Amino acid sequence: MFTEIDTFVNHLAVERGLSANTLAAYRNDLSALAKFQCPKNKPAISWGSVKERDIRNFLDDLDKRGYSLATKSRKIASAKSFFNFLKSEGIIHNNLMDEVRQPRSGQVLPKALSIEEVDLLLNFKSEKQSTEDLRDGVMVELMYAAGLRVSELVGLNVRDVDLDVGSVRTIGKGYKERIIPIYETAVESISEYVTIIRPIHSQSQKQEALFLNRRGSRLTRQAVWLRLRKLAITVGISDKITPHMLRHSFATHLLHGGASLRHVQELLGHSNIATTQIYTHLTDKHIRNEYAKAHPRA
Numbered sequence: 001m002f003t004e005i006d007t008f009v010n011h012l013a014v015e016r017g018l019s020a021n022t023l024a025a026y027r028n029d030l031s032a033l034a035k036f037q038c039p040k041n042k043p044a045i046s047w048g049s050v051k052e053r054d055i056r057n058f059l060d061d062l063d064k065r066g067y068s069l070a071t072k073s074r075k076i077a078s079a080k081s082f083f084n085f086l087k088s089e090g091i092i093h094n095n096l097m098d099e100v101r102q103p104r105s106g107q108v109l110p111k112a113l114s115i116e117e118v119d120l121l122l123n124f125k126s127e128k129q130s131t132e133d134l135r136d137g138v139m140v141e142l143m144y145a146a147g148l149r150v151s152e153l154v155g156l157n158v159r160d161v162d163l164d165v166g167s168v169r170t171i172g173k174g175y176k177e178r179i180i181p182i183y184e185t186a187v188e189s190i191s192e193y194v195t196i197i198r199p200i201h202s203q204s205q206k207q208e209a210l211f212l213n214r215r216g217s218r219l220t221r222q223a224v225w226l227r228l229r230k231l232a233i234t235v236g237i238s239d240k241i242t243p244h245m246l247r248h249s250f251a252t253h254l255l256h257g258g259a260s261l262r263h264v265q266e267l268l269g270h271s272n273i274a275t276t277q278i279y280t281h282l283t284d285k286h287i288r289n290e291y292a293k294a295h296p297r298a
Contacts, residue, residue: 001034001037001038001044001045001046001047002031002034004047004086004091005027005030005031005034005082007089008026008030008082008085008086009023009026009027009030011085012026016174017174017175018173018174019151019173019174021151022173025074025078026078026081026082029074029075029078029079030078030079030082032075033058033075033078033079033082036057036058036061037050037054037058047086047091047092048091048092048093050092050096051096052096055096055097055100058079059076059100062075062076076097076100079097079100080097080100083095083096083097083098084097111245111248112245112248112249112251112252112253113237113241113245113246113248113249115253117237118144118246118249118253120235120236120237121140121144121231121232121235121237122137122140122141122144124137124231124234124235131197131200131201131214132213132214132227133231134193134197135193135197135198135201135211135212136227136228136230136231137189137231138189138190138192138193138197138211139153139211139219139224139227139228140228140231140246141185141186141189141190142168142182142186142189142190143243143246143247143250144246144249144250145182145183145186145250146168146170146180146182146186146250146267147180147246147247147250147251147267147268148168148170148180148247149172149173149243149244149247150221150224150225150243150244151221152170152171152172153211153224153243154209154211154218154219154220154221154224155170155171156168156170156209156210156211157208157209157210158194158198158208158209158210159208160210161190161194161210163187163190163191163194166181166182166183166184166187167179167180167181167182168180168182170269172269173269173271174271176269176271178266178267178269180267194210198210198212201213201214201215201216202216203215203216204216211224221243224243225242225243228241228242228243228246229241247268248279250267250268251264251267251268251276251279252279252283254267255279255280255283256283261273261276261277261279261280264276264279
């Protein structure tokens with residue numbers, strides 16, 4: 001059963017150019033399905049041997065495990081795509097996932113920081129700041145300046161930032177390249193980091209990564225999350241902050257400032273403008289709040 005999963009994941013990587021994180025999610029979801037259908041104490045079976053009741057039992061198990069609607073929906077979507085692939089390859093004759101509906105939850109709007117909260121993060125200074133603290137400030141500045149995903153941030157190399165032009169080049173989902181302008185303050189912060197702070201961490205001239213840990217290696221996504229959380233707690237913002245909230249804030253604040261939806265779509269690297277439109281709900285809320293405060297009869 002796992003051979004077919006490997007083939008499917010390779011198909012997604014080659015034909016659709018999905019990111020490593022998305023491919024890992026597919027593999028994890030489908031591996032869980034395979035293990036449920038073929039537990040250790042039972043002989044191996046093929047996907048063609050899976051029955052309708054087996055699928056029902058798997059769906060019931062998702063409910064028993066208490067997964068959120070979003071997680072359950074993703075796992076079902078992974079299974080539906082996989083079974084479509086199996087049928088197209090002639091591995092199965094009947095797609096048992098055809099009649100399975102994905103649970104629909106209310107739309108969850110992305111959480112964005114206020115401009116004041118962003119200012120708290122970017123303006124924080126202390127007498128006992130370490131080189132790691134200074135590096136963290138530059139990372140936060142760049143994520144907010146360019147609306148980067150955390151995977152894009154940690155994947156940056158020094159050559160990806162053009163300090164003369166004031167831009168950053170990144171490879172996003174689907175291996176799509178985009179070049180994003182960054183404001184002058186961010187350029188100055190990165191320049192200072194590259195000139196003064198990064199050489200302290202770098203232990204090799206061959207290390208290309210822009211942001212390094214104290215051992216001179218490329219930072220991980222988990223490390224960025226932990227460092228951001230530490231900074232947020234220090235300045236008095238909720239410890240539930242995530243790197244992606246800086247990306248949400250970037251998009252929301254641009255729209256508040258009058259940027260066009262199409263422009264924000266390009267900056268975020270969204271393939272479909274419908275993905276970007278979710279931020280208009282946030283700006284609608286902002287407009288309503290301003291209306292309520294300003295209109296004499298509101």
